[in-house]
Amino acid sequence: MFGYYYGFDMYYLVLIVPCVILALWAQMRVKSTFNKYSQVRNRRGVTGAQAAEAVLRANGVTGVRFERVAGNLTDHYDPRSNVIRLSAPVYDSASVAAIGVACHEAGHAVQYAVNYAPIKLRAAIVPVTQFGSTLSWPLLLIGLLFNSDLMIFAGILLFSLSTLFQLITLPVELDASRRALAAIRSGYLLDEEEYPMAKKTLWAAAMTYVAALAMSLAQLLRLLLIFGGRRRND
Secondary structure, rough: HHHHHHHHHHHHHHHHHHHHHHHHHHHHHHHHHHEEEEOEEEEOOOHHHHHHHHHHOOOOOOOOEEEEEOOOOOEEEEOOOEEEEEHHHHOOOOOOHHHHHHHHHHHHHHHHHHHOOOHHHHHHHHHOOOHHHHHHHHHHHHHHHHHHHHHHHHHHHHHHHHHHHHHHHHHHHHHHHHHHHHHHHHHHOOOOOOOHHHHHHHHHHHHHHHHHHHHHHHHHHHHHHHHHHHHHHH
């Protein structure tokens, strides 16, 4: 029994702690990068909302509405209502960071408009993922309490759905940034000095999704190792 819990702690130390550090670094990085380039006004004076509209026009996408939302880095595209919601530091701001963030959200709108398969898949598995994340830990605890391998297996299987969601999310976010940067360059929304700043802003944001995937994979591997160790000890 002591060896089992010792292994449990070691898995946490080896697998989870590095991912927590990565996630904290990614969060600090995206905030510091956004704050840094929020101080740089683009020479054309284009606002975040105007830049996002330019991305939509360049891709022939119409009918998308824009709304302001409270908070900082709360920007997102809502496919259910076909609305791009931009925070105050992005919507009316002419900063280089605002251009990058707004164009990224417009990139998501373009993905839906062109039926980009990964984002459709991600949207389709959201309900299943939410169901799985809610039930996975209770099933694991019940399985351990009643010594039920079936319950434990079901808990791990349901948890793996959240890992699948993160696995699909990463390429979706990278593609949205790719579309954003392509539109920024082709539409001359930023000049040659400003473009790398927007790229760094989006790269920093992408690292948060890398960290989320790493954390989910580490947690899944930890559960598999714990379960495998438990069966060997039975």
